[in-house]
Amino acid sequence: MDxxxxxxxxxxxxxxxxxxxxYERYSWTDADQQCRxxxxxxxxxxxxxxxxxxxxxxxxxxxxxxxxxxxxTGSHFDSVPHGGAFDGPLxxxxxxxxxxxxRRTGAKPRRPIGIVAFTEEEGGxxxxxxxxSRLMTGALDPDxxxxxxxxxxxxxxxxxxxxxxxPSILGVDRDRLANLGAFVELHIEQGRxxxxxxxxxxxxxxxxxxxxxxxxxxGEANHAxxxxxxxxxxPMLTAAFMVLAAxxxxxxxxxxxxxGRLDAEPGAANVIPGTVRAWLDARAPDEAVLGQIVDGIESxxxxxAERDRTRVAIEAESETPLVEFDAGLRDRxxxxxxxxxxxxTGAGHDAAVLAQHVxxxxxxxxxxxxxxxxxxxxxxxxxxxxxxxALAAVLRELAC
Amino acid sequence: MDxxxxxxxxxxxxxxxxxxxxYERYSWTDADQQCRxxxxxxxxxxxxxxxxxxxxxxxxxxxxxxxxxxxxTGSHFDSVPHGGAFDGPLxxxxxxxxxxxxRRTGAKPRRPIGIVAFTEEEGGxxxxxxxxSRLMTGALDPDxxxxxxxxxxxxxxxxxxxxxxxPSILGVDRDRLANLGAFVELHIEQGRxxxxxxxxxxxxxxxxxxxxxxxxxxGEANHAxxxxxxxxxxPMLTAAFMVLAAxxxxxxxxxxxxxGRLDAEPGAANVIPGTVRAWLDARAPDEAVLGQIVDGIESxxxxxAERDRTRVAIEAESETPLVEFDAGLRDRxxxxxxxxxxxxTGAGHDAAVLAQHVxxxxxxxxxxxxxxxxxxxxxxxxxxxxxxxALAAVLRELAC
Numbered sequence: 091m092d093x094x095x096x097x098x099x100x101x102x103x104x105x106x107x108x109x110x111x112x113y114e115r116y117s118w119t120d121a122d123q124q125c126r127x128x129x130x131x132x133x134x135x136x137x138x139x140x141x142x143x144x145x146x147x148x149x150x151x152x153x154x155x156x157x158x159x160x161x162x163t164g165s166h167f168d169s170v171p172h173g174g175a176f177d178g179p180l181x182x183x184x185x186x187x188x189x190x191x192x193r194r195t196g197a198k199p200r201r202p203i204g205i206v207a208f209t210e211e212e213g214g215x216x217x218x219x220x221x222x223s224r225l226m227t228g229a230l231d232p233d234x235x236x237x238x239x240x241x242x243x244x245x246x247x248x249x250x251x252x253x254x255x256x257p258s259i260l261g262v263d264r265d266r267l268a269n270l271g272a273f274v275e276l277h278i279e280q281g282r283x284x285x286x287x288x289x290x291x292x293x294x295x296x297x298x299x300x301x302x303x304x305x306x307x308x309g310e311a312n313h314a315x316x317x318x319x320x321x322x323x324x325p326m327l328t329a330a331f332m333v334l335a336a337x338x339x340x341x342x343x344x345x346x347x348x349x350g351r352l353d354a355e356p357g358a359a360n361v362i363p364g365t366v367r368a369w370l371d372a373r374a375p376d377e378a379v380l381g382q383i384v385d386g387i388e389s390x391x392x393x394x395a396e397r398d399r400t401r402v403a404i405e406a407e408s409e410t411p412l413v414e415f416d417a418g419l420r421d422r423x424x425x426x427x428x429x430x431x432x433x434x435t436g437a438g439h440d441a442a443v444l445a446q447h448v449x450x451x452x453x454x455x456x457x458x459x460x461x462x463x464x465x466x467x468x469x470x471x472x473x474x475x476x477x478x479x480a481l482a483a484v485l486r487e488l489a490c
Numbered sequence: 491m492d493x494x495x496x497x498x499x500x501x502x503x504x505x506x507x508x509x510x511x512x513y514e515r516y517s518w519t520d521a522d523q524q525c526r527x528x529x530x531x532x533x534x535x536x537x538x539x540x541x542x543x544x545x546x547x548x549x550x551x552x553x554x555x556x557x558x559x560x561x562x563t564g565s566h567f568d569s570v571p572h573g574g575a576f577d578g579p580l581x582x583x584x585x586x587x588x589x590x591x592x593r594r595t596g597a598k599p600r601r602p603i604g605i606v607a608f609t610e611e612e613g614g615x616x617x618x619x620x621x622x623s624r625l626m627t628g629a630l631d632p633d634x635x636x637x638x639x640x641x642x643x644x645x646x647x648x649x650x651x652x653x654x655x656x657p658s659i660l661g662v663d664r665d666r667l668a669n670l671g672a673f674v675e676l677h678i679e680q681g682r683x684x685x686x687x688x689x690x691x692x693x694x695x696x697x698x699x700x701x702x703x704x705x706x707x708x709g710e711a712n713h714a715x716x717x718x719x720x721x722x723x724x725p726m727l728t729a730a731f732m733v734l735a736a737x738x739x740x741x742x743x744x745x746x747x748x749x750g751r752l753d754a755e756p757g758a759a760n761v762i763p764g765t766v767r768a769w770l771d772a773r774a775p776d777e778a779v780l781g782q783i784v785d786g787i788e789s790x791x792x793x794x795a796e797r798d799r800t801r802v803a804i805e806a807e808s809e810t811p812l813v814e815f816d817a818g819l820r821d822r823x824x825x826x827x828x829x830x831x832x833x834x835t836g837a838g839h840d841a842a843v844l845a846q847h848v849x850x851x852x853x854x855x856x857x858x859x860x861x862x863x864x865x866x867x868x869x870x871x872x873x874x875x876x877x878x879x880a881l882a883a884v885l886r887e888l889a890c
Contacts, residue, residue: 112756171756172711172764214758280716300715302759311572313862314748314771315700315837316680319741321860326749330733333726341719348714349726350761352752356512356571358614359702359769361750361863364572369759371714437715460721462713463761 091191091479093471100183100474103128104175112172112465116215116240117146118249125167125179129207132186136193138205144263145225146209146255152189153202159271160202161489162448163188163481166211166222166440173212174467176278180455182207184276184478191482192490201271201489208440215240215249219408223440227447228262235260270448272419272488275441276481278469279454280462283433290473291480292431293424294415294452297442299380300373301409305332305391309400311356311364322362325400326354329366332391332402336370339386345374346436347383369407373436377412413442416449423451426487427480437462453480491591491879493871500583500874503528504575512572512865516615516640517546518649525567525579529607532586536593538605544663545625546609546655552589553602559671560602561889562848563588563881566611566622566840573612574867576678580855582607584676584878591882592890601671601889608840615640615649619702619808623840627847628662635660670848672819672888675841676881678869679854680862683833690873691880692831693824694815694852697842699780700773701809705732705791709800711756711764722762725800726754729766732791732802736770739786745774746836747783769807773836777812813842816849823851826887827880837862853880 106124107115115121126148133140133150140150153160165181185205192199210221216238224230236247236257247257284292307325333349340347348371354363370387374380388404395402424432433454444450455469455477469477506524507515515521526548533540533550540550553560565581585605592599610621616638624630636647636657647657684692707725733749740747748771754763770787774780788804795802824832833854844850855869855877869877 170758170761173756173761177713212758212760217759219760280713281718298715310861311864312860313577313680313837313864314750315698315746315773316835316862317746317860318681319737319746324737324748326733326752327737330730330749333730334734337719337724337727346715346717346719348724348760348762349730350714350754350763351757351759352726352754354750354752356573357751358570358612358863359617359751360612360619360748360771361570361573362748363750364864371760373715435716437713460712460717461710462716463758464711464713464764 091187091475093475096187096471096475096478099187103179103183107169113169113175114171115167115169117168117210118253118255122167123253125207129182136186136189143226143266144259144261145222146250146260147222147226148207150205151202153199155202155204155266155269157202158269160204160269161272161274161485162204162206162270163274163276163485164206164208165275165277166208168210168212168214170212170214170463172465173463174465176467176469177462178211180278180469180474180477181276184474184481187478188482188485191479192486197486197490199489203485203489211440216246219438220440220443223443225260226263227267227443229443232260267447273441273444273448273450274453274481274484275439276453276455276477277439278462278467279457280435280437280460282457282460284431284454284456285458287431289431290456290476291427292433292454293420294435294454295420295432296415296434297413297438298373298375298434298436299377299410299412300436300438301380302407303370303384304405304407305329305368305370306403307366307395307400309364309398312362314360314362317362323399324362325366326363328391328395328398328400328402329368331394332368332387335387335390339383340372343374343379343382345372345379345383347372410438410442413445415445415451419449419451423484426483453477453484491587491875493875496587496871496875496878499587503579503583507569513569513575514571515567515569517568517610518653518655522567523653525607529582536586536589543626543666544659544661545622546650546660547622547626548607550605551602553599555602555604555666555669557602558669560604560669561672561674561885562604562606562670563674563676563885564606565675565677566608568610568612568614570612570614570863572865573863574865576867576869577862578611580678580869580874581676584874584881587878588882588885591879592886597886597890599889603885603889611840616646619838620840620843623843625660626663627667627843629843632660667847673841673844673848673850674853674881674884675839676853676855676877677839678862678867679857680835680837680860682857682860684831684854684856685858687831689831690856690876691827692833692854693820694835694854695820695832696815696834697813697838698773698775698834698836699777699810699812700836700838701780702807703770703784704805704807705729705768705770706803707766707795707800709764709798712762714760714762717762723799724762725766726763728791728795728798728800728802729768731794732768732787735787735790739783740772743774743779743782745772745779745783747772810838810842813845815845815851819849819851823884826883853877853884
């Protein structure tokens with residue numbers, strides 16, 4: 091397909107949730123409803139049946155899931171705060187376009203083909219990533235999910251109700267899982283490896299093990315203007331030390347570590363904070379290295395807390411082991427596409443969750459700048475068209 | 491007076507704006523209105539005339555301001571976020587009690603005596619301290635004041651309108667200033683100096699020069715999971731370095747420095763921030779030392795930003811020079827009270843603003859723990875009663 095065909099569909103979706111500061115497409119909001127309506131419209135145009143799964147994910151089917159051994163593709167609509175246009179939606183738009191490619195070449199699937207939009211992949215609203223896929227596969231307890239809160243204290247259950255959805259149905263979706271034979275997620279690349287290899291499309295080998303840890307630093311709130319330095323128990327100092335220690339530990343062993351969120355309480359310029367919370371996101375090529383990073387930060391921070399006369403508590407909010415995608419599927423796809431690059435990634439995806447249950451593969455589309463999770467995230471439309479063609483070829487190979 | 495008399499009045503005010511996490515008494519809110527109503531009730535009971543100044547401050551008069559050479563006392567109702575009960579309100583409650591003491595001893599003022607509650611002293615809602623006193627004295631431009639915004643983007647003008655107050659009247663209050671002969675503010679001590687000297691009450695000598703600087707660190711927002719460490723422009727690193735540098739520079743020269751507020755954008759755990767803002771509060775015994783602290787931090791942070799490939803911009807939000815209270819008034823009061831301690835403070839007060847225009851003094855009431863701007867802030871009720879008696883003695887000396 092050409093770039094114009096890609097844009098004709100893309101341009102109808104991309105204004106939803108866009109602001110001057112990037113995308114703010116959060117689950118169970120108006121923007122989410124508009125995305126779901128767009129999904130329904132596209133499915134209707136193609137005569138595909140739409141259904142909402144127990145986990146709030148939305149599906150469109152060519153053929154019937156109940157025939158079993160289905161091939162599922164898709165991604166998610168939701169964005170991180172001030173995110174980009176492509177992370178997530180590219181996989182859904184490409185899926186509908188791949189169906190169009192198959193149909194105009196007269197393909198007749200022998201296996202049902204489904205398109206999915208998973209909910210709350212980024213954790214941008216409720217803080218926990220891959221809520222939809224983890225609920226579907228039973229990796230997330232529905233009671234825990236219902237009680238997740240956003241920054242305004244609204245629970246996931248309340249947010250679903252406000253969107254006329256029923257939170258009581260949340261739970262593992264065993265029948266659906268049992269009827270899936272494969273999952274393929276197309277996604278914009280979030281680094282520059284394909285650019286370096288001069289390739290518009292690649293195939294994923296693995297997802298680095300990664301996790302999120304909440305550090306809670308506790309000291310003693312006091313007046314910033316009258317408390318002499320020697321009398322302080324200032325947790326902001328320990329938190330600042332942690333930010334710098336995280337970078338150092340990750341660099342030493344070749345992993346990555348980020349503190350993107352830090353909240354001080356009470357958070358006033360003229361008050362020494364009583365509590366500071368900071369979130370560590372760390373990733374590494376293997377689990378031993380990831381453990382080295384987190385342990386290294388912890389031991390240094392515990393020492394520093396003693397000097398600052400503060401306390402530190404560390405809680406793992408999520409930990410995802412190394413995910414190696416199905417090797418047979420990966421090699422079959424790479425060969426089918428003419429020997430495209432095979433590359434690992436540090437980013438988590440619903441595909442990593444599905445891979446625990448179903449043979450799963452990921453296709454990446456080139457990102458020339460590597461920028462992602464930011465308004466500047468961008469793929470060339472020619473590359474997006476090439477991605478949709480590649481996905482069509484994969485679906486034909488697997489399902490037709 | 492005894493502690494019971496103090497508590498009888500105190501206990502009527504102290505529930506307003508109190509929560510489990512400390513006080514949240516912000517200007518132009520419901521809690522503020524309740525405090526103003528309490529003030530009006532107390533003035534009515536004592537037959538004092540109430541008026542609201544051009545700057546939103548509220549006054550009660552025994553005698554008529556227009557007679558000139560008035561003696562004003564009072565403080566403020568508003569708190570920092572999650573603040574204590576005493577910082578501010580103690581000065582207002584003590585003022586009404588001092589009037590009671592004078593009256594029951596048959597005092598007849600030859601100068602008018604006024605009680606004031608200044609608005610937005612802490613800057614807890616609109617970010618700028620001493621808004622009421624600085625408007626009254628012309629130190630804050632009324633257009634700048636009207637456009638100050640709180641965290642929800644509500645302007646001071648909008649907040650006043652929502653409280654049925656007219657923001658168009660804001661401005662310097664020259665007539666009122668011209669009729670003042672002295673200002674005396676009673677305040678809880680915010681350190682432990684009086685405790686060390688075993689004295690329930692003291693007199694202020696000076697307020698350390700102090701200021702607030704906003705540091706804006708700019709880098710490049712990107713995906714926390716896929717951007718290798720070497721490709722990053724992460725402003726959180728530079729901000730963390732600044733927090734630690736501030737402490738170091740202040741300790742070296744014997745000043746104090748605090749970073750109590752730090753905001754990352756977009757502020758998600760899985761996104762390298764594009765921008766981080768951090769607020770430096772710094773204070774020192776004299777202006778040269780304060781300058782050394784701020785310059786020292788700036789030069790170290792600028793170097794570090796180069797290493798982090800980020801940018802830093804520093805803006806002074808407020809700078810207050812050394813305030814030395816009227817020496818004659820200070821010594822007269824200290825002697826009148828039987829040689830109580832004379833001590834400096836690092837905290838800003840409306841008294842520091844008034845001192846530029848009117849002979850001004852401050853009384854401090856002992857704070858055994860030194861905790862302030864926090865829920866644990868506390869003065870013994872016996873000491874509070876001693877403070878009200880001391881204020882009565884001062885008003886008698888100056889006005890009767």
